Amino acid sequence: MRRPDGQAKVRGEFSYAGDLHAEGMLHGVTLRSPHPHARLLRIDTAAARALPGVHAVLTAADVPGDLHFGLTLRDEPVLADGVVRYAGEPVAVVAAIDPRTARRAARAIVVEYEPLPAQTDPTLAADAEPLHAEGNVYRHLAYECGDPRARGVVTVENTYRIGMQDPAFLAPEAGMATPTADGGVRLEVATQWLHSDQRQIAWATGLPPEKVQVVLAGVGGAFGGREDVTLHTHACLLALATGRPVKMEYTREESFLAHRQRHPGTIWLRHSADASGRVVSVEGRVVLDGGAYASTSPVVIANTVTLLQGPYRVDNGRFEGWSVRTNNPSCGAMRGFGVPQAAFAHESQMDALAAALDLDPLEIRLRNALRRGDTATFGQRFTQPTPVREVIEGLRAVPLPPAGGKLPGGVGRASSPGSVRRGVGYAVTMKNLAFSEGHVDESTATVSLRDGHATVHCACAEVGQGFVTVAEQVARTVLGADTVTVTQPDTLIASAGSTSASRQTMASGTAVHRACVAVRDRLLARVARERGLDAGLLSIQDGAVTCDGTPLVDVAAATPGHTVRATEHFAHPPTTALGQGDVYVGFAFSAQRAVVDVDVELGLVSVVQIASCQDVGTVVNPTQLLGQIEGGIVQGMGLAVMEEVVVVDGHITNPEFQDYLIPTIVDAPEVVSVYVTDPQPGMPHGWKGVGEPPLCTAVPAVAAAVRDATGLPLPSVPIRPEHIALGIGTPPTVTRTTPRPPATTGGTALSEEPADRPGTWESEGAAGH
């Protein structure tokens, strides 16, 4: 089945948030801080207000409700309050008759700043002067399992660095707020999570949530970057202040400044293994730079730390992590949500172990592969299918691409064939699915059927992933509907949660499925009643109501003029806090092999092919599944060798596509995708989330291939040309250790107290004796 929104999209008729228009609408713009850290001494808006065409100028003093918002901690001001904590923080917003007048008014606002020292080193944040009343540590967590001091014959350790990645969805943030007759406000906006926006807007406006309607406008990509509120609240405040519709639309540069990035991080890992390559113990420490405000930093750090073990059995270990506040750009959700960072580090370690023991990289992974029934380092048992071996074996069966092909570089960057080396690298990862740590993962859908036409209403945000296709497929399959309308998501129905965490096919897909089943059963009951039949013998097949296999009547003609409707809810079984049981709803496993050509003189990389074998559950839509795999792989490749938001002294130096390089069609590798299709328990037909694993795996796979081609350690991503050409990067420390069996076995012990500050890494190579 093709995408139901496809025809409008290829014609350019599909309406995105930036295309919104209303008669008499005003345009909102934002005045942002030029300083990463400064005291606000004075704001004078008189000159801006006096400009003809200006309808409102708002500062923190004009926010009628609670000034603070946030997805976890409510630590972020809607507009700066006495101090700015990152370069680009909103200080004031303006509404005027046209964008140019609004921009001119923003420039006319006089702000006196007293610049303060910018605290931009995340490893120093915990001990630095607090940047906020909430302190500088968003979350610290630490736990042990078994005996972390257990050792095998070889121990490898290194420190890995992951750069900041921008979601870089192609449609910059946009939305339009309109005052409603009941004194409330209606916001049409490109978002991932309508009800979270609604709640946070209600805080700031002081309105009850039911007077804040959020409606999904067309979304041009999201990838996590639309999970947080940006212009949403500002547009609503301006609309309420002026009594007119107010449209806001960011420029590309503003988009870089305003939305949350993927956390840059530093990860230290020490793995010890026995002579056969079996991992005996793992110790790891993580520092993620959360930037100025919390966003989802407390949740992301748990993903990174708990998944440091990778898809491998680890009985003995010690894990610790911090996500911290700095004066750098705020970080939050991006596809993978903390796991690409962990994956890059643990897969680099597996390759280092394999090299130290002279083992094949896939062989060492097979020897350590998790199995169903194993227990994770954080205490959760893998009770669902755990096809780690299967994805590795599936990958191994894919043939290698032929030698040759185009040279790395491209126009104007000529590689010479003599300096090009081919490399092959492998990675296997584990990604948690759905919300975690006790956050309820749920959705609700209403389905109605009338004369063969089904209507699906759900607050699940379609951001390009294809939920509308899935919803229509389900309605056609279960109800035999001729035509299906998926209505625009809004907050008139209960929350569907965020379009994130690879969760919507599982959560909203299941809610839609349940509602369709309820509608079907009501329809069949009615037909049975009218015809004096046993409802138990009736079913829907090929668009017809059948009795014991014999067609009775078309669905479209079964109950003429009568609407059958049902609303159904779905929630995954509850998860628990870390250390208390099942932290995660489930997991997906993925193996990839990257083949690269590297010009070792110029440091240029061409990713030739990526083969993927992923644990995807029962396939819902093969075409869209492949799209998710390919898209995730290319974004992961971007993080591995191209993309980095470069922050110098708290300022983003490359907030545009000229200098922030997202992969083009020429950069995109060939993708060969095969699957393991073990049905996911508890889901209709065994569906499973698929969106994030390909990105998580591509980062370490590409890095491993470049290492294979160059022989360099390359402990940082993105790998830049100078890392290759100049050989920058410290190799892992390899220590031959005296085997020491674990003194204790089993059990996970949680500690929230920091054992050390994040800056004081243990000296490399010193442990194990």
Next chain:
Amino acid sequence: MDAEISLRVDGQAHRLTVDTRTTLLDAMRERLGVTSPKKGCDHGQCGACTVLLDGERQLPCLALAVAHDGAEITTADGLAPPGELHPVQQAFLDQDAFQCGYCTPGQVCSAVAVLDEVARGWPSHASTDLTADPELDHDEVSERMSGNLCRCAAYVNIVPAVQQAGGRS
């Protein structure tokens, strides 16, 4: 300073007065309500606004409206009559060559121009023989479509979409 210009967009004639600093993209989107060309960067770096300007693909975010008085512009919305699809659009749909779709109107216009450029025998950086007729192979299509970013990375499907529209399966 204002100037009066005329534009023909998707077959419809418009006469409008614009500030001389107005880009062709803003003139279309904000003044004429033509929203098929998308604004992804406004700096000529993403290709989302690509249109056919007097028959050739151009980035209206880098063009001043006043410099194109009398121009004939075709956007993705004007490639086929309402309710119908141009073969390139049909191919993008068939090959699932998009996800969020924001870059798609620009991709489609670019692809229409690529097929025209290839038909005229124009070589590209990827052409091995500058005098031979270019083949619609993977490298040719990629090179010629490389000015259009797709963050969803539907690239793997854009290549066969362009090939399908070009009559090569």
